Amino acid sequence: MFLAIIQRLWQMLFVMFGISVLVFLIFFATPGADPASRIAGRGASAEILEAVRKSFGLDQPIYVQYFTMMKKIFITGDLTSFVNRGWKVVPAVLDTIPVTISLVMGAAILWVVFSMIIGTVAAATKDSWLDRSLMILGLIGISMPVFWLGEVMNLVTQSRFHDTWMFSWVPPLGYKNFTDGPKAWFLTLVIPWFTLAILYIGLYGRVLRANLIEAMQEDFVRTARAKGLSETRILLRHALRTSLISFVTLFGLDFGALVGGSALLTEVVFNLHGIGKLTYDALLNLDLPIIMTTVIFASFFVVMANALVDVLYIVLDPRVRKA
């Protein structure tokens, strides 16, 4: 067990290292992508390019650049923006994390609760009209681009129906700190939470239904019936509990990916200054250090989430546990 954890950690470190190298190579060593010309702007003269290279340390060998960069991100934490010189990148990235976590946590609670209800109800009423309509709704949820859904939500709640009783409570776009007032924080996030959650409600609802129906065919369900348990208890305590294992795996991966930047589109549409929005803004003015840092941080988050899922897996599934 201890050995397995060490092995898992080692693997995690390896993947993190791989990702940092990959990101670095994409930005600084892709053929034709010269970061100096990015900084200097189009049509800069050769002397300016040379000066820029020297000033940003881009004239050094690529591996030296890599280690300098990593040192600045992880050890000294004094990496500065290319665009806004002197602006420290690492604290800026850390500042955005509470926003992203607030957004993703809320959405996650919504999607876990709703998808569990939908999946279980659909499985219990298999092949009925209720099951069919729930599954079609789920499929529609999966098929909607999240940024477009966000815009439609904005259109409805900020403009078209903003003056009616239904949505007059919706505050203008943007994030309010939790510490400045939980109510304002909550209200600004309600619509983004639902927007982000809808895709996952559809996805998880469908996956859970399929898993439940599969589990209800298992022999142990027949045993449970022979024990005289009620159908509800069999569905919830035996089938659902067994299906939760794959549910949790999926959840961990998606949660990690969302905190690690997949919530970007939602953050952009609702103007929430999370890690994704920071990346997007840096994207618009090609601020490479910021993008590098957010991408590296984000992927590390994903890797850690994956490792956490494996641990959770051990807790949930006794078969994986070693005696």
Added chain:
Amino acid sequence: MLEVRDLRVSFSSEQGLMRAIDGVSFTVGEGEILGLVGESGSGKTVSLLAVMGLINDPNAVIEGSIKFKGRELVGMPNAEMRKLRGREIAMIFQDPMTALTPVYTIGWQIAEQILQHQNISKSAARQKAIDLLAEVNIPNPADAIDRYPHQLSGGMRQRAVIAMALSCNPSLLVADEPTTALDVTVQAQILDLVRKLQRNHKSAVVFITHDMGVIAEIADRVMVMYGGRIVERGLRNELFLNPKHPYTKALLDSIPPLEGEKPKRLRAISGSPPSLLNRPTGCCFGPRCVFRFDACSAQPELGKLEHSAACFLEGAR
């Protein structure tokens, strides 16, 4: 105690109506062990699943009458059936590897059944589960109770399943091929265990198997099923010494004798079991029977005697 009369179970499928059970009648008395033999698809499991009310295929049609302690089970509402299941009638399944929910300890699963039917505290249920595990000869029951199914061997799991089935002192225990998935040595232990427990708990047991050897060891009375019908029934010794139906005889001939001269080749039954979709008219063993004659195109009925066979030749031989 259990009285099954003219039970018919059929499934409607895309290919047409499938008759799994075609008019089966039998009784099980208090505390007796009834052996039910037949090859796969002969309807032995389905008929007992019908007794348990565990056929929940929406395409299934169950007709006839199943009386348990005077109560009619066919058409009984599920909520009432549930109170019988696990308490009065319990079942042991074929494959102990998949019969237990993998994510709970065996103690939890046994206690779950006890708590479902009896109004006792959780700790009392747990103590009872430990006692039950001890009774089925699981070493270290207080420790084994917190084991997950995957941590036990097949034989141990089957013991746990048996302990669970006996947890509410059922008056009828249905054992559906409980030894088929196990090693031969373990098989013998489980058979001994079932017999011992049957004596202690005074439950009646219906023992389903396709193995004549197992039947010979455990059953008081034997019923042979073929193609969804009972073809012969009788006390064990009578049936083994003096089989009346050609099918029973063929089954016994396919086992090597323990004493006397060994035959060069064991005799197999030629042909294959009837399709449930379009069964032959008349005796369903007819197409494979060496004694077949004109009368066999009509359906032979089981006689009223204690030992009788559904065959026109019954009296003749």
Added chain:
Amino acid sequence: MTALIFFILILASCLSAPLYANWAGVNPFTSTLDATIMLDGKQTAVMEQSTEGLGLGYNPIGPTWQLGNYFLGADNQGRDVMARLLYGGWTSIIIASGATILTLLFATVLGLTAGFFGGVTDMILSRILDILWAFPVYLLAISLSIVMIAHGIDIGPFTIESGSLWLPVFIIGVIYIPYVARPIRGQVLSLRESEFVLAAISLGVPSHRILFRDILPNVTTTLIVFVPLMMALNMLTESALSFLSIGVQPPDASWGTIIQDGQGLLYSRPWVALAPGIAIVITVLALNVLGDGLRDALDPRSKVKLGRG
């Protein structure tokens, strides 16, 4: 089946985009700020002088709901949204299909090699796939896009100009490789252990023959089931990248870029953004239904599980 017909209808209408533009007499790729159209017998400007505030700027015309006559209105450059929608749909579908082909091709090669040869090859390939897998897809796509969008790529004989449609095809195709390669590798691994392959090996059948005659046909079913699902996923990814302005580059249009065009007009002319979104939902829905149907028909034990996106 209905889904397939639906998808073909969408495909056909997108193909007819040039016909529509010709018939309507609009050019969907150049700004036409001073165009006028006949509306209810009156000459109306496509771009009206704004009446709000200082009267600066223009308001594009809203939907007329008359086919061929700025059916869905104009965007902020006075271009016919309906014509752009049809052209954009074609672009979106091309990119989605191109990326799907690329992904499946590379994933099959990688999955087959890793799964069949095993050993060191498998270890190296699996580790690379692990890294790609841990990378959040959108961030990987963004990273690749920013670097490539300005300069294109140039790897040996393989060159893609910046602004080319092949760039998003390449990027989207690359990021989803691990999604397909991993299940394929798993399947090949189990096929390799299957009795018919072991029998072939013990008979001395050369390995390339086993690979192409025994293993590939078995993997093909999985690949076919992946096609519509990957198309759907790619469609959504393309629209997201284009929405972030790192996908399809102007003057080309895709459903994603039209939504972005419509973002600024969201409260005044919502149809510019609504229409392409609805088009995406319908198309992706049709593809997903198609995928579900294919899976039920070809892969009843559902080995293919695609969902993360």
